[in-house]
Amino acid sequence: MKIAAERIERLGALAKEAAAEGETERARTYVRRARRIAERHRLSLPRKLKRFSCDACDSYLIPGRNARVRTQDGHVVVTCDCGEHARYPYD
Numbered sequence: 001m002k003i004a005a006e007r008i009e010r011l012g013a014l015a016k017e018a019a020a021e022g023e024t025e026r027a028r029t030y031v032r033r034a035r036r037i038a039e040r041h042r043l044s045l046p047r048k049l050k051r052f053s054c055d056a057c058d059s060y061l062i063p064g065r066n067a068r069v070r071t072q073d074g075h076v077v078v079t080c081d082c083g084e085h086a087r088y089p090y091d
């Protein structure tokens, strides 16, 4: 269990690095791998990774590059370039 969680964390960090370098496809591969491990072990994704990945296309989101972030009615609305929106409570 702990090892799975660590692998997910690691993949999240790799996804972030890849996305920052403009390697969007590689970042997506890491996001997908992290999601698969999470599902298999019935873990939830770390909040950071959940919020910076798109549920529809698995992109690792970088606001200003491939995602827009707005606040609306006390929520944060993240819009991926693919058109998917995600709303989170403001915190």
Ligand SMILES: [Zn+2]
Binding pocket: 054, 055, 056, 057, 058, 059, 080, 081, 082, 083, 084
């Ligand atoms: Zn998307």
